[in-house]
Amino acid sequence: MPDVPLIHRALVAAREGDLQGLQLLRKKQELLQGLHDDFGATCVHYAARGGHVKVLEFLLNKCSMRANVRSFVGATPAHDAAAMGKLPALVWLLRNTDCTLWDRDKDGATVLHIAAR
Numbered sequence: 001m002p003d004v005p006l007i008h009r010a011l012v013a014a015r016e017g018d019l020q021g022l023q024l025l026r027k028k029q030e031l032l033q034g035l036h037d038d039f040g041a042t043c044v045h046y047a048a049r050g051g052h053v054k055v056l057e058f059l060l061n062k063c064s065m066r067a068n069v070r071s072f073v074g075a076t077p078a079h080d081a082a083a084m085g086k087l088p089a090l091v092w093l094l095r096n097t098d099c100t101l102w103d104r105d106k107d108g109a110t111v112l113h114i115a116a117r
Contacts, residue, residue, distance in 0.1 A: 040072035051086030067097030074106035
């Protein structure tokens with residue numbers, strides 16, 4: 001795992017799809033639910049952006065993180081998966097969580113709007 005400040009290690013691991021790194025951080029009790037970047041994006045947002053379905057499953061099912069958490073601009077992880085064209089992650093979020101195509105960010109854009117861009 002890259003040598004970055006502790007507060008960001010989980011975000012980097014989620015972005016890179018490093019499931020083993022996240023499992024290690026959880027074991028060491030260093031994977032915090034409230035962890036986010038300067039824009040309010042969480043590990044779940046980062047995993048969705050990267051299209052890492054196995055990481056999403058781990059974070060949501062094993063770490064009890066929330067799928068409908070919003071960044072400071074109101075984006076859910078589903079918005080982020082749609083924006084990055086990560087269809088498998090988007091479909092997984094829509095089928096397995098309370099994220100919907102109709103969730104709106106602060107600009108009023110739905111997940112469907114973002115996916116269509």
